[in-house]
Amino acid sequence: MTTAGTLETVSENCSHGGVQGVYRHASASTGTQMTFSVFVPPHADGAKLPVLWFLSGLTCTQANVTEKGEFRAACAEHGVIFVAPDTSPRGEDVPDDEAYDFGQGAGFYVDATQAPWAQHFQMRSYIERELPALLAEHFPADMQRQAISGHSMGGHGALTIGLRNPDRFRSISAFSPIVSPLNCPWGDKALGGYLGDNRSDWREYDACALIEDGARHANLLVDQGTADNFLEEQLRTELLVDACKSAGMPAEIRMQPGYDHSYYFISTFMAEHVGWHARHLQG
């Protein structure tokens, strides 16, 4: 059982009639301080609101989507709480790598098993268990109505966490996700480092492998820009299209002409994703 803990308020600002907050707490999963943001839209006293999780990509903190994601108007309109966690543990005592795609800022939403990473890099446990308990304790969140989204490495996180937990998440969406860490250089490096050389251990962290192995979700939406410079080598959207097709799993996977990997792309389609999730979160 996860015990929710105390929360420190870093900042709170009124926005779109609700409150955009940034909070910090001591995480039992990572053994570090963790920061996350929560937007709570305007709501009636005592109301419980559905929750949309957003997992961010390489180099990000909770701040990237909070500042550039343009989700608040849609969340206020639909009455959806938006939660943005950090992408890894951080701190002087936390191991790191010189490159941007491994170590701090690149937790890949896995529970690491390999030294020196295993001590702090427990992002799967953090997102799947610890942070939901904290959210339920401190915010007007209806934990029976949750959805998940993310970008790039965070799109991989949203797909894998959503596919592993179809009863918790009513809908899954992703912007430019890494769809198969087993089949791209970012995945080779990160999962090799965090989980070791036995690639069968990686399958629960690979959306395509999860689908091949029987995971299913009825509500999946992906947007991918055609001008994304990571598409061919790292993201490999075609593998998710093939996996869904082979499994007979319906999925809306949209190639968006001219869009790149940036938050200009994400913010263009964010309101549509929020509205799509809100429909699945009704009732």
Ligand SMILES: N[C@@H](CCC(=O)N[C@@H](CSC=O)C(=O)NCC(=O)O)C(=O)O
């Ligand atoms: N070399 C770049 C790579 C980092 C980058 O592009 N990060 C993306 C996510 S990539 C996959 O997870 C990102 O979201 N960046 C933050 C932003 O605000 O755009 C670099 O180091 O900049």
